[in-house]
Amino acid sequence: MFVELENLTVRYGRRTVLEGMTATLAGKCIGLLGPNGAGKSTLIRTLLGFVKPAAGRARVLGIDVSQDPLAIRQQVGYMPEHESYIHGLSAVRQLRYVGELSGLPHRAAMERAHEMLNFVGLGEERYRPVETLSLGNQQRVKLAQSLVHGPRLLILDEPTNALDPEGRQEMLHLVRDVGRISGSHVIMCSHILNDIEFCCDSVCVINKGRVALNGVIAELKKEDRRTYDLRIEGDSERFLGAVAARGWVCSGNDRGDIRVQLPDRDDARSIFAVAREADVQLRHFHYKQDTLEDIFMNALEESRGSAANAGT
Amino acid sequence: MPVREIRYELYAGELEPRWVRFFAIPRFSLQAVWSKWLTTALLGFGSLQLVLYTGYLYVVNTPVLKDLLGLGNANLVLGTDRLFQSFLFVQSFIALGVILGAGPKLLSPELRHHALSIIFSRPISRATYFAGKVVAIGSLMTLLTLVQTTLLFVVMIAVNPPGSAFRAEFFSASVPAYLSAMVYAAMVTALYGLVPLAASAATANAQRAAGIIVAIIFGSSAAGRILAETLDIPTLEALGIVPLLRNAGTALLRGTSESDLSPAAMALSFFAWCGALGWFTYRRLRPVDIFEE
Numbered sequence: 099m100f101v102e103l104e105n106l107t108v109r110y111g112r113r114t115v116l117e118g119m120t121a122t123l124a125g126k127c128i129g130l131l132g133p134n135g136a137g138k139s140t141l142i143r144t145l146l147g148f149v150k151p152a153a154g155r156a157r158v159l160g161i162d163v164s165q166d167p168l169a170i171r172q173q174v175g176y177m178p179e180h181e182s183y184i185h186g187l188s189a190v191r192q193l194r195y196v197g198e199l200s201g202l203p204h205r206a207a208m209e210r211a212h213e214m215l216n217f218v219g220l221g222e223e224r225y226r227p228v229e230t231l232s233l234g235n236q237q238r239v240k241l242a243q244s245l246v247h248g249p250r251l252l253i254l255d256e257p258t259n260a261l262d263p264e265g266r267q268e269m270l271h272l273v274r275d276v277g278r279i280s281g282s283h284v285i286m287c288s289h290i291l292n293d294i295e296f297c298c299d300s301v302c303v304i305n306k307g308r309v310a311l312n313g314v315i316a317e318l319k320k321e322d323r324r325t326y327d328l329r330i331e332g333d334s335e336r337f338l339g340a341v342a343a344r345g346w347v348c349s350g351n352d353r354g355d356i357r358v359q360l361p362d363r364d365d366a367r368s369i370f371a372v373a374r375e376a377d378v379q380l381r382h383f384h385y386k387q388d389t390l391e392d393i394f395m396n397a398l399e400e401s402r403g404s405a406a407n408a409g410t
Numbered sequence: 411m412p413v414r415e416i417r418y419e420l421y422a423g424e425l426e427p428r429w430v431r432f433f434a435i436p437r438f439s440l441q442a443v444w445s446k447w448l449t450t451a452l453l454g455f456g457s458l459q460l461v462l463y464t465g466y467l468y469v470v471n472t473p474v475l476k477d478l479l480g481l482g483n484a485n486l487v488l489g490t491d492r493l494f495q496s497f498l499f500v501q502s503f504i505a506l507g508v509i510l511g512a513g514p515k516l517l518s519p520e521l522r523h524h525a526l527s528i529i530f531s532r533p534i535s536r537a538t539y540f541a542g543k544v545v546a547i548g549s550l551m552t553l554l555t556l557v558q559t560t561l562l563f564v565v566m567i568a569v570n571p572p573g574s575a576f577r578a579e580f581f582s583a584s585v586p587a588y589l590s591a592m593v594y595a596a597m598v599t600a601l602y603g604l605v606p607l608a609a610s611a612a613t614a615n616a617q618r619a620a621g622i623i624v625a626i627i628f629g630s631s632a633a634g635r636i637l638a639e640t641l642d643i644p645t646l647e648a649l650g651i652v653p654l655l656r657n658a659g660t661a662l663l664r665g666t667s668e669s670d671l672s673p674a675a676m677a678l679s680f681f682a683w684c685g686a687l688g689w690f691t692y693r694r695l696r697p698v699d700i701f702e703e
Contacts, residue, residue, distance in 0.1 A: 146531055148696075168533040172425075174529035178524065185519035186442045198434035199532040201425035210421060217418050229523070243528055249423025280418050 099124040100283045101145060103309075105154035106135075108144055114327070115140045117307040118154070125314065127277035127284040129294030131394055132304035133344055138287050141304065142253055145285075159250055172200065175249035177240045179256040179287075183228040189215060189239045190224045193246050198211055200247035206247070214242035218272060234265035241272060253275060254286045258293055266293070273297045291390045301390070303397040311397035318393050325386035326369060328356045330376030340376045344368070357386065411653075432535070434544025435574060436549060439516065443550065448511035457503040457552045460561055462498060467569045474534040490566065490576060490584050490598045491663040494591035497503045497562055498560035502598045506532065506627070512550060514544055514604020520616035520672060526696065543691075547603040555595035597658055604687035611694035617678055623679045627651050644670040648679040 101123035108138055127378040131136045143149045144366020145158050156163045158170045184192050190211050197207030201225040210221050214223045218238040223231055228239055237257065244252060258266040263333045274297045288294055294301060297317065303311040310317070330337055334354060341348045347359040358369065366383075388396075443449055454695045480658045488496075520526055529539065570576040576584050597665070608621035631650030638646040647653050648671050657682070 148530065168535060171531055174531070176528070178527040178531075180524050180527075182524040182527045184438075184442075184525045184529075186440070186515075191438075195438045196528060197533055198426075198630075199431055199529065199534050201428075201431050202421065203424065203426055203535065214418075240528070245418060245529075246421075247532075248419070267503060276418050280420055281422065282418075363516050371489070378580040404467050 100159055101285070102157040103154070105192045105223070106156050107153040108140055108149055108221040108307075109150055109152045110140075115307055116144070116151075118153075118310055119304075119313065121302060121305065121312045122308040123300070123312070125283075125287065125298075125300035126299040127274070128300040128302055129298035129315075130285055130287040130302055130304065131291070131294060132310075133358060133398065136304045138304055138305040139255065140307075142176075142255060142285070142287065146171060146174060146345075147254065172247075174251045175247065175252045175282075177244040177252070177257055179259060181236065182240060183236065185229055186227055188225050189220060189228050189231065189235075190216065192239065193243050196243050197246040204246060207319075210248075211242075214245050215239075217245070218242045220267065233260045233376070234262065236266070236270075237261060237269060238253035241269070251283055252282050254282045254284065256288055257286065258290060259287075270296050273279050291394060295390045295405060301393070303394055303401075305328050305398055308386065308401065310401035313361045315390065317391075319388045319390075319395055322387050323358045324362075325357060326366070327382065327386055328358060328369070328380060329382035329383050330356065330373065331381050333376065334378070337373065337376040337378045340372045344372065355382075415450075417674040427610055428533075428538075430483055432538055432542055436546035439543060439546035440442060440549065443512040443546070444517055449508055449550075450510055452504060452508045453550075455510070456501065456558065459500055459504070460558050460565070461498065462566045463493070463562055464569070465554060465567055470651075471569045471571055471574065485526075490587040491590070494559065494587055494594075495659055495663045496563070497697065498559065498591060498594055498598065499656070501554055501558055501595075502602070502655060503552055505598060505602045507601050508550060508554060509547070510620055512617035513623055514546065514610050515690075516607055517610035518614055518616040518619045520557045521611070521694075522616075530696070536692060539696055540688075540692050543607055544603065544688075547607055548599060551599040551603045555599050558594060559588070559591050559595045563591075589661060594655075594659045594662045597686060598655055601655065601687075602679070604684055604691070605651070608687040611691045645672060645675040648675045651683065654679050 099266060100121040101121075103123075105122045106116055106119040107114065119137075119141070129195065130138050130141070136287070140149065144156055144163060147170050149164045150164055159173050161170050161173075163170060168408070169330050185196065187195065190208075193211035193214060194204075194207045197210050198204065202210060212224075213385060215238075218241050220235060220238050220242065221253070223235055228236060231239065238262070241257065254273060258269050261269055269295055274287060275375070277297065278284055280290065284297070286297055288296060296317065301311070302309060302313050334350070334356070338348060338350065341358060344364070346361065350356040360366075360368065369383070370380065446683055469479065469481075518531070529537070546697050563606055605626050606619070609626060610616070610619040613619050632651040634647045634650030634653060638644050648657070653671075655677055658676050660666060661673060661676065662672075663670065
């Protein structure tokens with residue numbers, strides 16, 4: 099585990115943003131999810147030592163954020179969500195600057211700057227002032243600057259923000275490579291669930307300043323062995339009619355995808371029997387598996403439910 | 411064709427101690443400022459006065475040149491204290507031009523483009539970053555004031571002949587005048603360094619920051635004068651930065667004050683200004699996203 103939260107409470111003035119948050123974040127790459135205002139950015143700021151907890155404890159890579167925030171920032175790379183660059187400096191000079199601020203000697207900082215810009219795929223544009231680069235290339239520079247000092251933990255806040263589909267794919271591959279190739283851990287904060295699913299092996303859902311769900315994505319994707327996703331070839335009307343006659347709950351879409359929920363008295367073999375009866379071929383047959391969206395929405399609903407119960 | 415895989419690797423080299431990292435802040439800040447042609451021109455212009463004073467001192471101490479220029483036996487020698495005073499008076503105006511050109515660029519663009527988020531995600535404290543910025547603008551001001559004053563003193567030593575009043579009263583008058591000039595130059599450096607720092611920390615708009623610099627320097631002077639006259643308390647004039655520096659210079663170098671400002675009032679005003687401007691700047695140095703909370 100690289101982050102431990104123990105009853106963490108953070109306040110801005112009188113407003114409580116994180117309340118009694120307890121969790122351990124483990125794995126190579128963890129996705130931080132939550133609706134707007136859930137407290138994701140505040141959690142990131144707390145982990146970086148920008149904000150002091152009002153109560154409880156947060157430890158990053160074994161270091162308490164209240165005790166030694168500078169030691170944490172030595173080992174953490176941060177890619178902010180919004181535009182963030184030093185006006186007038188070229189990409190390579192900016193990376194050299196932040197590298198030197200992180201303690202790299204002049205020459206090593208320059209070498210690392212070029213290596214990281216090569217890694218993110220920035221060519222000759224690296225010699226241009228960052229403000230003249232395209233948004234996509236600015237995102238690459240932001241990622242490169244977060245990596246220049248070789249952090250053990252990388253915190254990425256909306257890394258695919260403002261990127262076109264191609265740029266987004268490239269950014270996601272870079273993030274995944276960092277998590278898989280190096281010994282670094284990654285915390286990726288995003289609203290785009292597909293991005294999280296592509297890069298991360300674990301997920302932490304935050305809602306209203308509390309951890310609503312925390313776990314490995316593969317384990318959270320539960321299989322529902324009473325519900326099946328089917329695709330058929332043949333007369334779908336006849337098949338749906340046969341299904342309805344048996345009293346099964348069924349839904350379909352225009353593409354021919356059908357979801358069938360079986361009652362306890364029937365099993366999977368009944369579906370084949372109905373297909374034979376309706377004279378259609380089954381081209382796809384699989385248990386329904388939760389998507390990350392299902393996991394996220396369920397976690398939010400449960401969190402709201404428990405909050406409502408606590409309120410009453 | 412050779413193929414090389416570009417992959418990310420952790421940094422395994424040595425790290426510099428914290429005090430070495432600190433110097434990256436003024437170095438990169440100065441590089442950003444130095445590229446501005448106006449600042450470069452004003453710094454060049456700031457050295458012009460030294461050249462003129464060198465020529466003047468050389469002429470007044472060389473009888474042959476005086477004869478050639480038809481100045482005859484005219485006594486053109488100014489006292490060391492008066493020389494320093496007039497020199498630093500003009501230098502402080504040039505310094506004002508430099509801070510108007512370079513000062514707004516110190517922090518405003520970093521606030522505008524949220525650069526503090528990436529800077530403070532490094533192992534750098536607010537105090538260190540603040541000190542780095544103070545060193546950056548302070549070194550610019552030092553070039554114009556303390557360094558130029560020292561160079562002028564060296565020129566005086568070089569061109570004044572052994573029998574001159576400057577040499578005769580070297581330890582009793584010349585050196586104390588130089589030390590007083592250095593104190594005055596340090597006051598100009600401190601105030602004219604902190605004003606642009608605070609102004610650029612106040613707004614993300616560089617042009618507005620320049621306006622704030624003018625407002626602080628001349629607005630405080632006007633306000634101090636009005637308060638002093640309205641309330642009939644002359645000491646209140648020390649609230650203004652321009653009268654404070656002018657009177658401090660006169661008091662330090664000539665032993666008199668142009669108005670009725672007491673040394674205590676001037677010292678109090680100076681330290682109050684430095685403290686307030688420094689505290690304000692320090693408070694504003696935060697990652698900008700936290701600022702917006």
